[in-house]
Structure formats: structure tokens, C-alpha cells
Amino acid sequence: GALKIVKKWANQHGKSEIICFEGAFHGRTIGALSVTAQEKYQKSFQPLLPGIQHIPYNNVEKLRETVTEKTAAVVLEFVQGEGGVVPATPEFVAELASLREKFHFLIIADEIQAGIGRTGYFFSYEHYGIRPDIVTSAKALGGGMPLGAFLVTEPLVNVLVRGEHGTTFGGNPVSCAAGIAVVDELMENGLLDHVKEIGEYFSAQLRELQKKYPEKIKEVRGRGLMQAMVINEEGYPYVLKGIENGLIFNATATNVLRFLPPLIVTKAEIDTAVEVLSTVLK
Structure with missing residues (x-):
């Protein structure tokens, strides 16, 4: 869902490239795999989605060199999990925020492993004072039940219209009840x-x-x-x-x-x- 929003938004704004980071892990479906810059996961499933650039994590200079007017989105974990529990540096995140101001791309925060209280904040990006445009969440969100979600900022709410996105099991009432219980426990009980x-x-x-x-x-x-x-x-x-x-x-x-x-x-x-x-x- 997050990548579909990026793709449609990018088409509307004349942009085409997505930047992701070495060591990241975003999933095993073709879209998520395309932004998972690890050869061991990607090698058997080529060719993957075009227009995706893999660069070193926490490398401010390389980030600055790679972002252009064609950049539609930058996707990252603010604490890389499979990459070895590597937090983003404050300097790296500050540069990312500055470049977004200049080039007007979207930031996708993958909070599937580091979110839902794991790092001491509800989402790990909160350590840095930055507001992503899209946030993905799953795993702990359901408290053991299968549940995933993505959040977007107000300007992106109407990018997808009815019929453009859906899920077979989305909105399962038992899983959603578990998710509400998880959020309540995190936010109300210290x-x-x-x-x-x-x-x-x-x-x-x-x-x-x-x-x-x-x-x-x-x-x-x-x-x-x-x-x-x-x-x-x-x-x-x-x-x-x-x-x-x-x-x-x-x-x-x-x-x-x-x-x-x-x-x-x-x-x-x-x-x-x-x-x-x-x-x-x-």
C-alpha cells in the first residue's frame, strides 16, 4: 500500500525514483523486496522493480549526491533490524529532512520491527523529531494476531481512491480488537x-x-x-x-x-x- 501511494503520487508530480538503504529489510513481496537492499534476499527474484537506488545507510554525503528532482521517496528503518540493530544518526536524519524540504519527496518510515513501543517511543522515528509522510506498521501492532497498517499525512489521504487498494483479510474484527488493546496498553498504562x-x-x-x-x-x-x-x-x-x-x-x-x-x-x-x-x- 505504501509503495502504491508513492507510485501514484510520483506519477502526478513527475518523479520516478525511490531511494533505499543497504542493510535494510522491508519484506518479501516484490515491491518490498525491491527496496530491501540485500543480495541474499533479492538474487533469486530478478528483475525487480525499476527506478530503485540502493545506497549506504547513515552516509550523509552519498544521500546528498543521490537525491534529485526525480526522487519520489526515501524509504528507511530509523533503526535497522536485520541490518544489525543500527540506529540512524542524528546528522543523517537532519540531512534527510533538509533534502525533503529542497526536493519535495516522500519519506516512508518502516516501523514494522522498531515501532509499537519497541524503542521507548510509539514509533522509532520519534527519537529524531521528524515527521514521515508514510509509516508502515505490523508485527507487534496486533499483539500476536495478524495485523498490518500504514499511515499517511493529510496531503496523501486522497491519493488512492476506491478500488485502487484492498486486502482479503483487512479489517478482521478480532485482529483489530487486539490492535486496539495493544495501543491502549502502550499509551495509557505507562x-x-x-x-x-x-x-x-x-x-x-x-x-x-x-x-x-x-x-x-x-x-x-x-x-x-x-x-x-x-x-x-x-x-x-x-x-x-x-x-x-x-x-x-x-x-x-x-x-x-x-x-x-x-x-x-x-x-x-x-x-x-x-x-x-x-x-x-x-
Whole structure:
């Protein structure tokens, strides 16, 4: 839906190009796959959509070089998930906002992994004080039920007209009820504040582990309860060791251990997880 809005809006404004970023993951359907700049996902399904440019993430100079009057949209995760839990830098986002002012393109924020409270704000772009034109959401939005949605700003509300977009299972009442419950819990019961507080605690504990194992841990990064450790070797063997010791996490971007605990996780549970990680890293 988000890409269809971009395409129609672009046709109306004489624009044709979409910019996306290396390391991003936006999905497996042809449109989403076309803006997922990872060869391992794309190689079996060529040719993909034309007019899409892949550039390095957080590279201000390359972004400045690539954007033109033909740019219809820039699509990004403000915290890359599959790319290794990489937050956008403030400088990068500031340049993106400045270029939008100059060239009048759309910004699509993919909040499917980093949104719905995961980073301590309802959406991760809120860390940067920017307002995207389109926001995509799913996964946690349904609280375990299948639910996806996209949001647009007022100028884009009427781009699609009746009959131009639809879904077979869209508007399922059970899934939507679950989504309303998720939003209420996040916005009315202090859960976002909890995520910010416990996320800072988790990050601090991971940094203590980095001090303990500096030869193994290169970097700790993330926002809220979307945290990661970059290690000096392949991560998957550590995933298996974690499972053997009762802790589930995964490895992405080869050598990044990614931690996405439930938003209701407690400090005591974080402490237990860090003890297991310490054992795994020995």
C-alpha cells in the first residue's frame, strides 16, 4: 500500500525514483523486496522493480549526491533490524529532512520491527523529531494476531481512491480488537516509560559485559528494548549456546547478537539474561 501511494503520487508530480538503504529489510513481496537492499534476499527474484537506488545507510554525503528532482521517496528503518540493530544518526536524519524540504519527496518510515513501543517511543522515528509522510506498521501492532497498517499525512489521504487498494483479510474484527488493546496498553498504562527505563538498564548491563569481554565484544548499540552486541566472530554458535542455557536471542548481519525481549521484561529478568550471556561468552 505504501509503495502504491508513492507510485501514484510520483506519477502526478513527475518523479520516478525511490531511494533505499543497504542493510535494510522491508519484506518479501516484490515491491518490498525491491527496496530491501540485500543480495541474499533479492538474487533469486530478478528483475525487480525499476527506478530503485540502493545506497549506504547513515552516509550523509552519498544521500546528498543521490537525491534529485526525480526522487519520489526515501524509504528507511530509523533503526535497522536485520541490518544489525543500527540506529540512524542524528546528522543523517537532519540531512534527510533538509533534502525533503529542497526536493519535495516522500519519506516512508518502516516501523514494522522498531515501532509499537519497541524503542521507548510509539514509533522509532520519534527519537529524531521528524515527521514521515508514510509509516508502515505490523508485527507487534496486533499483539500476536495478524495485523498490518500504514499511515499517511493529510496531503496523501486522497491519493488512492476506491478500488485502487484492498486486502482479503483487512479489517478482521478480532485482529483489530487486539490492535486496539495493544495501543491502549502502550499509551495509557505507562509501558513506554517502562521500556525507556528498562532499555537504558539493559544497555548499561550489556556495556558492563563489553568491559568484561573486550576481546569478544566490539560494540553495544540499540534503542529501548531493541539492543545488540557486535562480536568479533560469527554469532550463530552463541545463539545455540544461549538456547542451551535457557536464553533465546538471534544473530543478524553475521556477527551481531540481537536482543528483543518482551516490553514487560523486569530488571530481575534482565539480570538473569546477562548472567547467561556472561556464561555463553566465556
